[in-house]
Amino acid sequence: MTGIEAPAWPQCGRLGSGERCQGRSVGSYTACLAHLDSAERAAHLASLIPGADLDHRGTPFTQSLFDELLAPLRDPVSGRARVGEALFDEVRFAGDAELEGIDFGGFCSFASAVFDGGVYVREVHAGDDFRLGAARVAGDVWLDDTEVRGDAWFYETRIKGTLRFCVLEVGRSAMFKGMTCGDAYFSGVRVRGVASFGGAVIDGEAAFDGAVFEDGADFEKIRVAGRACFDGTRFHRGRACFDGADIGGELQFADAHFATRATFDGAALGGDLSFSGARLEADVSFRRAVFRRTARIGPLVCPGTVDFSDAVFEAAVTLEAAAQEVRCRRTRWASTAALRLRYAEVDLSDAVLEFPVTVVGRTRRFVSPEGEAIAEPGLTDARVRVTSVKGVDAAYLVLAGVDLTGCLFVEAVHLDQLRLEGRCTLSCPPGGLRWIRRRTLAEEHHWRATGYGDGWTPAPPGVETHQPAVLAPVYRQLRKALEDGRNEPGAADFYYGEMEMRRHDATASRGERTLLRLYWALSGYGLRALRALAWLALAMTTTVLAMMLWGLPQADPDPVSEGTTDGRRVTLTTRKPTPANPQGPYTTRLSTVRFEKSVRVVTNSVIFRTSGQDLTTTGTYVEMTARLVEPALLGLALLAVRNRVKR
Numbered sequence: 001m002t003g004i005e006a007p008a009w010p011q012c013g014r015l016g017s018g019e020r021c022q023g024r025s026v027g028s029y030t031a032c033l034a035h036l037d038s039a040e041r042a043a044h045l046a047s048l049i050p051g052a053d054l055d056h057r058g059t060p061f062t063q064s065l066f067d068e069l070l071a072p073l074r075d076p077v078s079g080r081a082r083v084g085e086a087l088f089d090e091v092r093f094a095g096d097a098e099l100e101g102i103d104f105g106g107f108c109s110f111a112s113a114v115f116d117g118g119v120y121v122r123e124v125h126a127g128d129d130f131r132l133g134a135a136r137v138a139g140d141v142w143l144d145d146t147e148v149r150g151d152a153w154f155y156e157t158r159i160k161g162t163l164r165f166c167v168l169e170v171g172r173s174a175m176f177k178g179m180t181c182g183d184a185y186f187s188g189v190r191v192r193g194v195a196s197f198g199g200a201v202i203d204g205e206a207a208f209d210g211a212v213f214e215d216g217a218d219f220e221k222i223r224v225a226g227r228a229c230f231d232g233t234r235f236h237r238g239r240a241c242f243d244g245a246d247i248g249g250e251l252q253f254a255d256a257h258f259a260t261r262a263t264f265d266g267a268a269l270g271g272d273l274s275f276s277g278a279r280l281e282a283d284v285s286f287r288r289a290v291f292r293r294t295a296r297i298g299p300l301v302c303p304g305t306v307d308f309s310d311a312v313f314e315a316a317v318t319l320e321a322a323a324q325e326v327r328c329r330r331t332r333w334a335s336t337a338a339l340r341l342r343y344a345e346v347d348l349s350d351a352v353l354e355f356p357v358t359v360v361g362r363t364r365r366f367v368s369p370e371g372e373a374i375a376e377p378g379l380t381d382a383r384v385r386v387t388s389v390k391g392v393d394a395a396y397l398v399l400a401g402v403d404l405t406g407c408l409f410v411e412a413v414h415l416d417q418l419r420l421e422g423r424c425t426l427s428c429p430p431g432g433l434r435w436i437r438r439r440t441l442a443e444e445h446h447w448r449a450t451g452y453g454d455g456w457t458p459a460p461p462g463v464e465t466h467q468p469a470v471l472a473p474v475y476r477q478l479r480k481a482l483e484d485g486r487n488e489p490g491a492a493d494f495y496y497g498e499m500e501m502r503r504h505d506a507t508a509s510r511g512e513r514t515l516l517r518l519y520w521a522l523s524g525y526g527l528r529a530l531r532a533l534a535w536l537a538l539a540m541t542t543t544v545l546a547m548m549l550w551g552l553p554q555a556d557p558d559p560v561s562e563g564t565t566d567g568r569r570v571t572l573t574t575r576k577p578t579p580a581n582p583q584g585p586y587t588t589r590l591s592t593v594r595f596e597k598s599v600r601v602v603t604n605s606v607i608f609r610t611s612g613q614d615l616t617t618t619g620t621y622v623e624m625t626a627r628l629v630e631p632a633l634l635g636l637a638l639l640a641v642r643n644r645v646k647r
Contacts, residue, residue, distance in 0.1 A: 007090070009057050022090070023059035032059045033069065041068075048072045050082040051105060057089045063098060070102065085128075088113060096139065099124055107150060110135055118161060121146050132157050133175070141181070143167050151193070154179050162204070165189060176200050183226075186211050194238065197222045205249065208233050216260075219245050227271060230256050242267050253278045264289050275300040276368050279377075286311050297321075299366035303378030306344075313337060316355075320366055322376050333357050342366075343379040346402070350391035359386060361401035361422075394418040406442045406457075410466050415477035419485065426493075430455025436524065439493040441478075443471055444501070469508075472501035492527050499525040522636060529640035536633040540602050543626045547598035549589050551619025552582065582616075606630045 012021040012032035023032025026044050033056055036044065050073050073081040085106035096117035102124045109131040110119075118139030119132070128150035132141070140161035149171040159181035166187060173193035183204035190212040198220040205226035216238020227249030233256045240262040250271035261282040268290045275298055283304040289311045291297075298320030300306060306321055309329040316335040322342035332352040339346070339359045346359060361384035365373045386399060388408040395414040401422035409415060427445055429435035432455075443466050446459035459465045475498035482491035502508060503516040519525055523532035582589050601615070605626040615623060 007058050009055070011058070021058075021060065024055055024057045026056075032056065034060045034065060045069065045072050050075060051084050053084040053086070053106075055087040056091060057087050058091060059088075060092045060094065061088075061097070062094050063096060066093075066097065074101075080123075083108075090114075093117065093119075096120065098122075104128070104130075107131065111153075115139070118142070126150065129153055129172075137161070140164070151175060152191075157181075170195075183207075190214070191217075194218065202226075205229070212236070213238075213240070217241070221245065224248060227252070232256060235259060235262070239263060247271070250274065255279075258282065258284075261285070263287075268292060269294050273297040277374060280304075281378075283307065290314065291317060299368075299374055301366075301374060301376050301379075320362075322366065322374075322379055324379065341384045342376070343382055344384055346384065346386045347388050348386065348392055348397075349388045349408075351389075353393060353396040356396045356398060358398040358400060359384070359402060361403070363401070389418075399424055404442075408443065408463070409441060409474050409478070410443055410470060412474075415474060416480040416484070418478070418481045420482065420490075427457065436496075436528065438496055440497060441471065441474065443474070444497060447471065467506070468501035468504040469506075472498050472505065475501060496525055496527050522633065523640060526636055526639045529637045532633050532637035532640060536606075536630060536637060539626070539630050539633060540606065543602045543605070543622060543630070544595070544598040546622045547601055547615075547619055548591075548594045549586055550582065551601070551615050551622050552589075552594050552597055553616050553619075602626060602630070606634055 007022050007024075010025040012023040012025055012030070012035055014021045014031055014035040021032060021035060023034060025031060026033050026036060027047075029036060029040055029044070031040070033041065033044070045068065052073065054069070056069075070081040070083075073083055075082060080101045080103055082103050083105065086104055086108040089109055089111040091110065091113045093113070093115045096119070097115055098120045100120075100122040104124070104126045107128040107130070108126050109129070111131050112134045113132070113136075115135065115137045119137055119141045121143040122145060124143075124146045126146075126148045129152070130148045130150070131153040133153045133155040135157050137157070137159045138161075140163070141159050142164040144164070144166050145168065147168045151172045152165075152167065152170045152174040154176045156178040157176075157180075159179070161181070162183045162185070163179075163181040164185045166185065167189050170189065170191045170193070174191045174195040176195075176197045178199045179197070180201040181203070184202045184206045186206075186208045188210040192214045194215050194217075195213045196218040198218050200222045202222070202224045206224045206228045209229050209231040210233065211230075212234040214236045217235055217240050219240075219242045221244040222242070223246040225248045228247050229252045231252055231254040233253070235256070235258045237260065239260050240258055243263050243265040245264065245267040247267070248270045250273075251269055252274045254274055255277040256275070256279070258278070258280045259282070261284070262280070263285045265285055265287040266289065267286070270292045272295055273291075274296070278301070280300070280302040283306070284300070284302055285307040287307055287309050289308070291311065291313045293315050294313070294317050295315065296318050300321040300323065302321065302323040304323065305325040305327060306323045307327045308331050309327050310331065311328075312332045312334065314334050316337065318338045318340065320340045321344065323344045325347070326339070326341060326344040327347045328351050329347055330350045330352070331348075332354070334354050336355045337357045339357070340362045341359065342362050342365070348359075363382070365376060367373055383403045384401070385403040385405065386407045389397065390408050390411045392412045393414050394412050395417040398419040398421060401424065403425050405425060405427040426439040427442060428437055429440060435455075442457065445457040446463065446465045447467065449456035449458040450465060475494045479491045479494035479498060482488070482494065499516060499520065503513060503520060505513070522535055601623060605623055
């Protein structure tokens with residue numbers, strides 16, 4: 001009702017405190033109940049019987065007048081007042097208002113009423129709605145041991161004191177939108193319809209412990225200055241919506257039960273967020289939420305997705321969660337963070353890390369404050385799988401004990417400063433003799449699947465397939481990250497991957513690709529010792545065979561001395577004949593003696609020593625070639641061993 005509108009009921013019109021009374025006139029009288037004289041009031045009250053409807057809108061009340069009104073409606077045996085429908089809209093109570101032991105057969109309405117004190121409702125039964133919408137209460141509002149079969153209507157109610165809504169049951173909806181109060185307690189209440197607290201302002205703490213919301217609960221844009229407790233709360237049908245909520249203190253959901261999705265999108269949380277022992281059966285969303293002073297979140301057990309996309313963490317935080325998926329897309333950490341996870345697929349795409357952030361795959365179950373292991377229903381694969389770090393500045397990122405089999409690294413920056421701790425697994429090539437066993441990136445799998453078919457994992461829908469020119473720098477930076485961490489054997493696989501991508505890079509020059517192909521064929525880029533040793537054995541065998549067939553002379557030439565004498569002086573000249581090429585069929589040249597000599601020559605060639613064996617011209621060139629090639633192959637084999645064992 002505005003200041004220029006007249007009430008929609010017959011008015012009393014008596015003057016009081018300089019203003020006309022707007023109370024509803026009673027029956028055939030022209031005055032309201034408060035302004036009837038004693039005889040008229042007694043006559044009116046005598047006409048009331050239990051179960052009668054009451055309409056005293058706009059009437060000024062005191063507690064004594066209210067008790068006088070209810071006296072003829074009370075059952076003499078039970079002492080409870082029985083009222084039909086009750087209209088007390090826009091009444092004004094001087095002092096406290098106490099409603100005790102009343103059964104309303106229909107609704108009871110105090111809409112827009114003004115209470116100079118508190119409102120205390122005890123052991124009241126409302127057969128339909130109980131309305132206190134837009135009322136103004138100077139003190140507390142307590143509802144104890146009360147039952148409301150219809151709606152509980154507190155829309156835009158202003159309460160300066162504490163609201164204690166300990167109602168046994170609300171049969172339909174509970175409407176607290178726009179309400180303001182000090183502390184608020186809804187412990188143990190059961191609401192069978194929708195409970196709406198959107199836009200409510202609670203200047204103290206709020207407690208909903210043990211409450212049951214059977215058809216959803218809306219806390220959108222609620223503001224609680226202190227902590228909010230939902231320990232043991234049950235959210236059945238309909239989602240639990242905390243979108244845009246502003247909680248100044250801790251938010252507790254210990255032992256709570258969420259049968260459907262819970263959303264905290266755009267919420268601002270000022271304290272810790274506890275889910276110890278909570279049972280969640282669907283997803284939880286914290287998109288665009290702001291965690292101002294939150295130091296700990298969890299332990300959170302969710303069989304679905306926990307979404308922190310676009311959230312902001314302004315203080316150091318520890319997150320403990322066991323979930324099927326944890327999304328941190330475009331999440332910003334303005335302080336240090338530790339993510340201790342189980343089972344989850346973790347997506348860090350485009351996350352912003354201003355301080356070190358650690359993602360740890362936890363092997364042990366989380367424990368409650370009492371030290372008991374927390375159950376993890378609906379979760380089976382205990383691995384923590386990081387699926388993407390695209391767009392992340394990895395300088396502050398630490399991954400420990402996680403599975404990187406399907407992780408996307410392309411578009412991440414400062415990967416050379418990424419820290420991989422513990423056992424971080426990556427994907428391997430398909431089995432078989434064709435592919436060398438090594439650690440590979442998911443992006444290489446996607447590229448090879450387009451050309452090599454089965455065995456390589458194709459790119460999921462919506463994921464771009466990158467060419468070798470893009471993947472080579474990624475391998476290079478990851479190699480450097482492990483080398484800086486003194487893990488050179490672990491970096492060897494990334495070096496192999498880098499060289500593979502360079503070898504297959506269509507934009508590289510033909511000469512470079514040819515050299516890389518030769519390097520790969522001879523020793524697997526200096527990482528495959530067996531391959532280099534196999535080539536060395538083949539080269540030595542070929543050299544031995546060449547020496548036996550063409551390199552060793554027919555017979556070792558003996559020195560020949562010739563001289564002249566002129567009486568008293570003798571002049572001698574010693575020369576060694578040129579080794580003669582072997583003659584006869586090849587089978588006669590493959591003798592044991594020639595084999596022993598050939599092995600001696602080849603063995604000395606490998607270690608840059610000369611054997612002193614006389615050789616034919618062909619043998620000399622074969623030895624020169626062997627002394628160039630075979631030590632190089634031996635060096636590649638030793639290099640491969642060193643790369644695998646160096647620390």
